[in-house]
Amino acid sequence: xxxxxxxxxxxxxxxxxxxxxxxxxxxxxxxxxxxxxxxxxxxxxxxxxxxxxxxxxxxxxxxxxxxxxxxxxxxxxxxxxxxxxxxxxxxxxxxxxxxxxxxxxxxxxxxxxxxxxxxxxxxxxxxxxxxxxxxxxxx
Amino acid sequence: xxxxxxxxxxxxxxxxxxxxxxxxxxxxxxxxxxxxxxxxxxxxxxxxxxxxxxxxxxxxxxxxxxxxxxxxxxxxxxxxxxxxxxxxxxxxxxxxxxxxxxxxxxxxxxxxxxxxxxxxxxxxxxxxxxxxxxxxxxxxxxxxxxxxxxxxxxxxxxxxxxxxxxxxxxxxxxxxxxxxxxxxxxxxxxxxxxxxxxxxxxxxxxxxxxxxxxxxxxxxxxxxxxxxxxxxxxxxxxxxxxxxxxxxxxxxxxxxxxxxxxxxxxxxxxxxxxxxxxxxxxxxxxxxxxxxxxxxxxxxxxxxxxxxxxxxxxxxxxxxxxxxxxxxxxxxxxxxxxxxxxxxxxxxxxxxxxxxxxxxxxxxxxxxxxxxxxxxxxxxxxxxxxxxxxxxxxxxxxxxxxxxxxxx
Numbered sequence: 092x093x094x095x096x097x098x099x100x101x102x103x104x105x106x107x108x109x110x111x112x113x114x115x116x117x118x119x120x121x122x123x124x125x126x127x128x129x130x131x132x133x134x135x136x137x138x139x140x141x142x143x144x145x146x147x148x149x150x151x152x153x154x155x156x157x158x159x160x161x162x163x164x165x166x167x168x169x170x171x172x173x174x175x176x177x178x179x180x181x182x183x184x185x186x187x188x189x190x191x192x193x194x195x196x197x198x199x200x201x202x203x204x205x206x207x208x209x210x211x212x213x214x215x216x217x218x219x220x221x222x223x224x225x226x227x228x229x230x
Numbered sequence: 231x232x233x234x235x236x237x238x239x240x241x242x243x244x245x246x247x248x249x250x251x252x253x254x255x256x257x258x259x260x261x262x263x264x265x266x267x268x269x270x271x272x273x274x275x276x277x278x279x280x281x282x283x284x285x286x287x288x289x290x291x292x293x294x295x296x297x298x299x300x301x302x303x304x305x306x307x308x309x310x311x312x313x314x315x316x317x318x319x320x321x322x323x324x325x326x327x328x329x330x331x332x333x334x335x336x337x338x339x340x341x342x343x344x345x346x347x348x349x350x351x352x353x354x355x356x357x358x359x360x361x362x363x364x365x366x367x368x369x370x371x372x373x374x375x376x377x378x379x380x381x382x383x384x385x386x387x388x389x390x391x392x393x394x395x396x397x398x399x400x401x402x403x404x405x406x407x408x409x410x411x412x413x414x415x416x417x418x419x420x421x422x423x424x425x426x427x428x429x430x431x432x433x434x435x436x437x438x439x440x441x442x443x444x445x446x447x448x449x450x451x452x453x454x455x456x457x458x459x460x461x462x463x464x465x466x467x468x469x470x471x472x473x474x475x476x477x478x479x480x481x482x483x484x485x486x487x488x489x490x491x492x493x494x495x496x497x498x499x500x501x502x503x504x505x506x507x508x509x510x511x512x513x514x515x516x517x518x519x520x521x522x523x524x525x526x527x528x529x530x531x532x533x534x535x536x537x538x539x540x541x542x543x544x545x546x547x548x549x550x551x552x553x554x555x556x557x558x559x560x561x562x563x564x565x566x567x568x569x570x571x572x573x574x575x576x577x578x579x580x581x582x583x584x585x586x587x588x589x590x591x592x593x594x595x596x597x598x599x600x601x602x603x604x605x606x607x608x609x610x611x612x613x614x615x616x617x618x619x620x621x622x623x624x625x626x627x628x629x630x631x632x633x634x635x636x637x638x
Contacts, residue, residue: 130411133462139355141316141347155595157595171461172503172505175463175503178379179463181373184277184309184311185372185373185379186341187342187364189319190275190319191275193272
């Protein structure tokens with residue numbers, strides 16, 4: 092019984108850790124900005140803001156709506172619920188007034204696409220040293 | 231700009247087959263592209279949707295002969311958008327909709343526009359759109375034929391009624407838009423001038439009682455919407471208004487004269503979004519003024535609509551809905567008593583009160599199943615073309631519906 096309780100606690104801690112695991116906002120290294128505000132980040136991920144201050148087009152990459160990393164990013168970094176972003180994108184896509192972000196299937200795809208697309212932005216679990224990406228701290 | 235809706239009916243069947251084949255082809259290509267087979271440039275996007283509904287009513291008809299159960303409810307859409315520069319976008323959507331006798335599946339251009347953003351910085355954007363543009367109206371009008379974006383199979387009919395829906399869809403003209411972030415929230419504004427689409431029979435019948443010898447002509451009209459969002463859309467407040475003008479062009483030996491119809495709808499919208507539930511309400515006033523139409527007497531009338539809607543996300547893929555929706559065609563005669571006295575017709579033609587319950591199941595991100603039931607008192611939003619004997623319609627009736635929808 093004691094082992095069972097200990098195991099349950101361990102599982103709980105492990106689940107909590109995986110739910111709250113840190114993510115970082117990641118951009119292509121040519122993006123000049125050194126940090127970003129939550130409001131600007133929201134404007135970018137809801138596809139209202141299309142340009143970096145220097146004029147480069149912003150290309151937004153996201154994981155699927157049901158991806159745990161996407162859900163955590165929406166709730167913890169953007170402070171919105173994933174369904175709200177989906178509604179905003181649908182309004183743009185099906186009324187011809189904008190485009191949806193580009194969806195990638197895996198974190199590895201996310202890393203590659205951001206590294207290969209000037210002006211790209213996305214999110215990843217905490218990354219180590221990576222010369223092909225730049226981490227943008229959120230103010 | 232040509233209106234694709236004017237194709238003759240016998241031709242439209244052929245065109246529909248063509249559209250269906252093209253639709254399936256694009257579906258194939260886009261899923262291959264997604265699987266990494268073909269690479270589209272990042273600036274070009276193709277999306278679409280396909281929905282099939284089933285409707286069964288206890289009395290009265292809604293989308294076909296629904297008293298016997300009707301599959302006469304299909305929505306197909308295909309759109310493309312191209313953004314060669316971050317400030318410039320071209321987009322167009324083709325739509326085919328079958329919904330009883332009012333909509334027989336003709337393909338039409340839902341929107342086709344150029345969007346140029348002439349001002350943009352971190353806190354503020356402004357731009358212009360030219361072409362056929364979806365009317366920015368209330369919370370749901372812009373994407374009203376896309377099942378995934380609706381809260382229920384049928385939108386609250388008091389405001390998004392399908393009787394005379396054409397003028398509500400899109401108009402041809404110019405829109406200016408802007409949005410700005412403030413510390414207290416985000417404000418967005420869209421205003422436009424253009425010509426509404428009013429030349430179909432259902433619209434004519436809705437405004438002029440019958441299909442008259444002449445036809446309605448959309449005149450220069452105006453529309454606008456302002457939306458305030460707080461906390462990334464947790465609270466959304468909106469105000470939309472339109473000033474729609476149409477003239478009647480009489481036919482030969484027409485007792486109806488060359489008069490004018492003014493239509494001024496106004497909608498107040500409010501929504502609160504929590505993680506597992508949302509509350510939504512909209513209130514609308516619709517003023518109709520009919521002048522100098524000869525055989526049709528001058529008239530000024532204000533309709534009133536309101537609904538309260540709650541959705542609850544039981545799990546991330548299962549959502550329940552409850553809504554109460556009220557429509558009064560004439561707020562000066564809510565129960566239709568005067569109307570009944572003057573015309574001898576039943577008063578319930580002038581109102582409808584609809585209790586709706588529904589369930590949405592997102593089987594996959596791209597596939598959705600819905601089921602819902604409406605218990606209705608009144609017949610004010612029954613489609614005119616599906617109910618030729620409207621005066622003998624039943625006051626109390628029920629509507630059951632299921633719908634399957636796919637999108638990409």
